[in-house]
């Protein structure tokens with residue numbers, strides 16, 4: 282499906298809610314200061330989108346961004362992925378992979394290569410062994426005057442994990458942590474307008490009561506807003522409506538519930 286609520290966004294089309302703006306600013310600082318950062322947020326709140334924007338804004342002559350998803354990644358795969366990105370062979374054992382990664386980092390620094398920026402997304406999916414390894418990675422970062430900025434991104438579960446006593450050593454070493462929540466009712470309204478404008482659409486107009494319904498049903502989560510509004514536009518088009526009213530939204534919500542097997 283294409284349209285104002287479905288496009289993969291271009292960094293220049295980012296809707297700058299207070300939270301998104303603040304998060305992006307802090308992530309930029311993490312990069313500038315070669316620091317460690319954690320970005321957590323509700324499912325669908327825009328974390329990966331922010332990372333795409335952060336990468337899109339970087340000077341490609343200076344930086345070499347590495348993005349990886351933590352889904353099912355074991356420590357050896359973690360180093361393996363890093364090494365693969367910088368064009369190295371991946372040794373079979375964890376110890377060798379770790380050593381080669383350290384050596385690679387040192388060599389890159391000596392040669393004045395582009396600065397690496399590592400982002401690990403879906404950090405809530407980290408395996409227990411990877412979480413333990415994280416302590417080593419973070420400790421090493423600190424001891425070696427932080428060789429590259431490392432940003433971990435995850436759902437609220439990850440924030441909870443970091444609060445556990447056994448991960449205190451890691452948590453204490455993270456100078457930047459930010460949690461992205463849903464948009465406020467006012468932001469939801471401007472987000473919807475922004476998405477319509479970005480797609481150069483002037484009609485239909487979303488009535489205020491419709492926007493309130495969208496906000497209540499989505500809790501201001503952009504991915505859910507997109508889903509509801511995308512369906513509402515479709516519904517409006519079929520009925521030839523110039524205004525998306527509360528009734529359109531209610532119909533969409535009822536239909537979404539029905540499709541998901543929630544009896545209403």
Ligand SMILES: Nc1ncnc2c1ncn2[C@@H]1O[C@H](COP(=O)(O)OP(=O)(O)OP(=O)(O)O)[C@@H](O)[C@H]1O
Pocket residue numbers: 287288289290294295296297298301322323324325326327328329330331435436503504507
């Ligand atoms: N600030 C924004 N401006 C424009 N669109 C946004 C913004 N934030 C989120 N979106 C939209 O919401 C969708 C979901 O965002 P994203 O995939 O970044 O969420 P997430 O927090 O990474 O979710 P998950 O927890 O599932 O990984 C995106 O596809 C994008 O279209």
Ligand SMILES: [Mg+2]
Pocket residue numbers: 328329330402403
């Ligand atoms: Mg994501």
